[in-house]
Amino acid sequence: xxxxxxxxxxxxxxxxxxxxxxxxxxxxxxxxxxxxxxxxxxxxxxxxxxxxxxxxxxxxxxxxxxxxxxxxxxxxxxxxxxxxxxxxxxxxxxxxxxxxxxxxxxxxxxxxxxxxxxxxxxxxxxxxxxxxxxxxxxxxxxxxxxxxxxxxxxxxxxxxxxxxxxxxxxxxxxxxxxxxxxxxxxxxxxxxxxxxxxxxxxxxxxxxxxxxxxxxxxxxxxxxxxxxxxxxxxxxxxxxxxxxxxxxxxxxxxxxxxxxxxxxxxxxxxxxxxxxxxxxxxxxxxxxxxxxxxxxxxxxxxxxxxxxxxxxxx
Amino acid sequence: xxxxxxxxxxxxxxxxxxxxxxxxxxxxxxxxxxxxxxxxxxxxxxxxxxxxxxxxxxxxxxxxxxxxxxxxxxxxxxxxxxxxxxxxxxxxxxxxxxxxxxxxxxxxxxxxxxxxxxxxxxxxxxxxxxxxxxxxxxxxxxxxxxxxxxxxxxxxxxxxxxxxxxxxxxxxxxxxxxxxxxxxxxxxxxxxxxxxxxxxxxxxxxxxxxxxxxxxxxxxxxxxxxxxxxxxxxxxxxxxxxxxxxxxxxxxxxxxxxxxxxxxxxxxxxxxxxxxxxxxxxxxxxxxxxxxxxxxxxxxxxxxxxxxxxxxxxxxxxxxxxxxxxxxxxxxxxxxxxxxxxxxxxxxxxxxxxxxxxxxxxxxxxxxxxxxxxxxxxxxxxxxxxxxxxxxxxxxxxxxxxxxxxxxxxxxxxxxxxxxxxxxxxxxxxxxxxxxxxxxxxxxxxxxxxxxxxxxxxxxxxxxxxxxxxxxxxxxxxxxxxxxxxxxxxxxxxxxxxxxxxxxxxxxxxxx
Numbered sequence: 114x115x116x117x118x119x120x121x122x123x124x125x126x127x128x129x130x131x132x133x134x135x136x137x138x139x140x141x142x143x144x145x146x147x148x149x150x151x152x153x154x155x156x157x158x159x160x161x162x163x164x165x166x167x168x169x170x171x172x173x174x175x176x177x178x179x180x181x182x183x184x185x186x187x188x189x190x191x192x193x194x195x196x197x198x199x200x201x202x203x204x205x206x207x208x209x210x211x212x213x214x215x216x217x218x219x220x221x222x223x224x225x226x227x228x229x230x231x232x233x234x235x236x237x238x239x240x241x242x243x244x245x246x247x248x249x250x251x252x253x254x255x256x257x258x259x260x261x262x263x264x265x266x267x268x269x270x271x272x273x274x275x276x277x278x279x280x281x282x283x284x285x286x287x288x289x290x291x292x293x294x295x296x297x298x299x300x301x302x303x304x305x306x307x308x309x310x311x312x313x314x315x316x317x318x319x320x321x322x323x324x325x326x327x328x329x330x331x332x333x334x335x336x337x338x339x340x341x342x343x344x345x346x347x348x349x350x351x352x353x354x355x356x357x358x359x360x361x362x363x364x365x366x367x368x369x370x371x372x373x374x375x376x377x378x379x380x381x382x383x384x385x386x387x388x389x390x391x392x393x394x395x396x397x398x399x400x401x402x403x404x405x406x407x408x409x410x411x412x413x414x415x416x417x418x419x420x421x422x423x424x425x426x427x
Numbered sequence: 428x429x430x431x432x433x434x435x436x437x438x439x440x441x442x443x444x445x446x447x448x449x450x451x452x453x454x455x456x457x458x459x460x461x462x463x464x465x466x467x468x469x470x471x472x473x474x475x476x477x478x479x480x481x482x483x484x485x486x487x488x489x490x491x492x493x494x495x496x497x498x499x500x501x502x503x504x505x506x507x508x509x510x511x512x513x514x515x516x517x518x519x520x521x522x523x524x525x526x527x528x529x530x531x532x533x534x535x536x537x538x539x540x541x542x543x544x545x546x547x548x549x550x551x552x553x554x555x556x557x558x559x560x561x562x563x564x565x566x567x568x569x570x571x572x573x574x575x576x577x578x579x580x581x582x583x584x585x586x587x588x589x590x591x592x593x594x595x596x597x598x599x600x601x602x603x604x605x606x607x608x609x610x611x612x613x614x615x616x617x618x619x620x621x622x623x624x625x626x627x628x629x630x631x632x633x634x635x636x637x638x639x640x641x642x643x644x645x646x647x648x649x650x651x652x653x654x655x656x657x658x659x660x661x662x663x664x665x666x667x668x669x670x671x672x673x674x675x676x677x678x679x680x681x682x683x684x685x686x687x688x689x690x691x692x693x694x695x696x697x698x699x700x701x702x703x704x705x706x707x708x709x710x711x712x713x714x715x716x717x718x719x720x721x722x723x724x725x726x727x728x729x730x731x732x733x734x735x736x737x738x739x740x741x742x743x744x745x746x747x748x749x750x751x752x753x754x755x756x757x758x759x760x761x762x763x764x765x766x767x768x769x770x771x772x773x774x775x776x777x778x779x780x781x782x783x784x785x786x787x788x789x790x791x792x793x794x795x796x797x798x799x800x801x802x803x804x805x806x807x808x809x810x811x812x813x814x815x816x817x818x819x820x821x822x823x824x825x826x827x828x829x830x831x832x833x834x835x836x837x838x839x840x841x842x843x844x845x846x847x848x849x850x851x852x853x854x855x856x857x858x859x860x861x862x863x864x865x866x867x868x869x870x871x872x873x874x875x876x877x878x879x880x881x882x883x884x885x886x887x888x889x890x891x892x893x894x895x896x897x898x899x900x901x902x903x904x905x906x907x908x909x910x911x912x913x914x915x916x917x918x919x920x921x922x923x924x925x926x927x928x929x930x931x932x933x934x935x936x937x938x939x
Contacts, residue, residue: 197604377622
C-alpha cells in the first residue's frame with residue numbers, strides 16, 4: 114500500500130508541475146503585452162508600466178519563473194488586477210459554492226445513475242433496459258447550457274417552482290440556498306447520470322453473470338437480496354473510478370452551469386478573468402482547479418485500492 | 428388652421444391630464460431587481476469607464492456638471508459657473524443643500540479633493556488634462572484654472588464615461604478601489620456580492636437639484652420612489668429573460684430582437700427601445716496597403732449598402748443617419764451625406780481601378796458579438812462583387828481590440844461607438860486624432876480637433892465640426908453604417924420609465 118501511495122503521489126506531483134508551468138506560460142500566450150491587453154487603448158504609458166510592474170513583467174524570464182514558483186510554493190497565488198483582493202481570497206470565497214454545487218450534482222448523478230444502471234441490468238434486453246439506455250444516451254448527448262435553459266423554462270418560468278437563477282448563501286437561508294441550487298445541480302448532474310448509468314449497467318451485467326451470483330440464485334435467495342446484497346457491492350468497484358472521472362467533469366461543467374444560473378462560483382470567476390484578462394486569477398484558478406481535480410482522483414484511487422487489493426498490487 | 432389649433436389644444440389637454448394622472452399614481456415603495464449582463468469592474472466610479480459600472484454608480488454618485496436629456500452639460504452639484512473672458516478660469520459655486528450618504532455636508536474641500544484624485548488616477552485622464560490648478564476659493568466655491576482655454580471643458584466635467592464623481596474628501600484621499608462607496612445620489616450603497624449583485628437603497632436625505640424640474644438625462648430632479656434597487660449580474664441572455672418572466676427580476680438591461688417581439692404581445696411586460704444607443708463603425712487600417720490608399724477606401728465606401736448592413740445586423744432596431752453625432756445633438760449634421768450609403772458598385776469599381784489594390788486577401792477583424800460578425804459578413808459579400816477578397820477573423824473582444832490598435836494584421840474592423848457620439852463632437856473626433864484608430868496620422872483631423880478644442884465661438888465650432896464630418900466622408904477615414912438601438916424589457920408594473928444611456932431608477936415607481 115505504501116509504494117502504491119508513493120507512486121500515485123509522485124504522479125500527482127508531476128502533473129501539478131506541468132500544470133504550474135502551463136499556468137506560468139499562460140501570460141505569454143497572449144499576443145502583445147499582457148499589461149496592455151488588460152488596459153484599454155487610451156491607457157497612458159505610465160499606467161501600462163505600473164501594471165507591468167504589478168504583474169512582475171518588468172523582471173527577466175528566469176526571475177519571473179523563480180518568483181512564480183516561490184509564490185505558489187508558499188501558497189500565494191498573487192493579487193487580482195480587477196477584484197482588488199488576493200487570488201487565494203477570491204478562490205476561497207467562491208470554493209464552497211462550486212464544491213456544494215458539484216457535490217449535490219454528484220450525489221444526484223450517483224444515486225440516479227446507479228439505480229438506473231441496476232434496473233437496466235436486471236431487466237437486460239427488455240424494455241426497461243432499452244428505455245434506460247435511450248434516456249442515458251440522450252443525457253450524454255445534451256449540452257449542459259441547453260439543458261439548463263430548458264430546466265429554467267420548465268421549472269422556473271412555466272411552473273414557478275424554483276428560482277431561475279441567482280444565489281443565496283446557506284448561512285443566510287438554508288431553504289433558499291437549496292431552492293437556488295436544485296436546478297443547477299440537476300442540470301450538472303443529469304449529463305453525468307447517463308455516463309454512470311451505462312457504466313453501472315455494464316458492471317452489473319458482468320457481476321450478475323458470475324458463478325457466485327448463480328449459486329446465490331440456485332440457493333433460492335430472494336432476487337432483491339441477490340442483486341442488492343451480493344451483486345451490487347462487487348459491481349460498485351469499477352463505478353468508483355467513474356465517480357472520480359465524473360467529479361472532474363462536474364468541476365469543468367460548473368463553469369458553464371454557473372454562467373447560466375448566475376451562481377458566484379469558481380467557474381464564473383475564471384470565465385470573468387478570461388474576458389477581462391485578469392491573468393493572476395486565470396493562472397491561480399487553473400492551478401487551483403488542477404489541485405482539486407488531482408486530490409479527488411487521488412482519494413478515489415486510494416479508495417479503489419482499499420476496496421480492491423489487486424489494484425495496489427498491480 | 429383653426430381646426431389644427433383645436434386639435435393641438437385637445438392633444439395638449441390630453442397630455443396634461445395624462446401628466447396629472449401620472450403624478451397622482453406616483454407611489455413610494457417596492458424593490459426592483461435589474462438583470463445586467465456584466466458585473467461592474469469596480470464601484471469606484473472615477474476609475475472605470477465600463478458601461479456595467481455606469482449602470483450602478485450613476486445612481487450613487489453625482490458630478491459638478493451632468494448631461495441633460497440631450498447630452499448638454501448642465502449644473503448638478505454646482506449652482507452654475509462663471510468663466511473668465513480668456514476661457515481659462517472657471518469659478519463653480521457649490522450647492523449648499525447637498526448631503527453625502529454618510530451625513531456629511533458637501534463643501535468645496537470635497538470637490539477639490541475629488542478633482543485632484545481624478546487627475547491622479549481617473550480612468551479618462553484626457554478629461555482633466557487641461558487643468559492647471561484646482562482650489563477652494565470659498566467654503567462653497569471652487570476655482571479651476573486651465574493651462575489653456577478648452578471649449579469642451581464642461582463637456583469633459585460632465586462626461587458619464589468614467590464620471591468625475593464627487594466623493595467626501597476623506598474617501599477621495601484613498602487609493603483606487605479602496606474607497607467606501609459614499610456619494611450624494613438618490614440611492615445609497617448597501618452591499619456588493621462579487622459575481623452576484625449590487626444592492627442600493629433609496630437615500631432619504633437626498634436633496635434634488637432645486638433647478639431641476641423633472642427627470643432630465645443624468646441631471647434634473649432625481650426623485651427616487653423605490654425602496655431598493657438590486658443589480659444582478661446575469662451574463663446569459665436567456666437566463667435574464669427567464670428571470671424576468673419568472674418575476675425574479677423586474678428589468679432586463681438588454682434583450683434580443685426576437686425576444687422583444689415575443690414579449691411585446693405579453694401584457695405583463697413592457698418593451699423599451701433605447702434609440703440610438705450606438706453607431707456602427709467600420710474602420711480602415713491606413714498603416715498598410717491597401718487601405719492606406721484613399722481610392723481603395725473610397726471604393727469600399729461607395730460599394731457598401733449601409734441599410735443592408737444595418738437591417739441584417741440590427742433587425743428592427745436601427746436608423747439610417749449620416750451624422751457621426753446622434754439626432755438631437757447640438758452639432759448634428761448631414762454634411763457628407765452625398766457619399767453615405769451609396770451602394771454604387773459601378774462607382775466602386777471605377778475607384779478601385781484607380782487604387783493600388785490588385786487583388787489578394789484582406790483581413791476583417793471582428794469580435795464575437797453577433798451584430799459585428801453580421802456586419803463583417805455583409806461587407807465581405809458586398810466587396811466580393813467589386814473584386815475585393817475579404818477574410819473574416821473572429822476573436823474575443825480583448826484580442827480584437829488589441830490587434831485593432833496595432834498597425835498590422837488587419838484591414839477592416841467593425842464595432843460600435845456608444846458613448847463617444849453621446850459625449851459630443853470632441854469625443855467623436857478624439858479616436859482619429861494622432862491616427863489612434865486608423866493607425867496613420869491624418870494632419871487634417873489633428874488640425875480640426877486642435878482648433879475645435881480651443882475655439883470658444885459656438886458658430887465657429889459648429890463649422891469646424893462640419894469640416895471634420897465632411898473630411899470623414901471625403902477621405903473615407905472610416906465608415907459609419909448607421910445608428911443602432913437596444914431593446915430593454917421590464918415588468919408592466921414599472922411605471923414612468925424612460926429609456927436612456929443607463930436604466931435610470933429615479934422618477935419610476937412600481938404599481939402593486
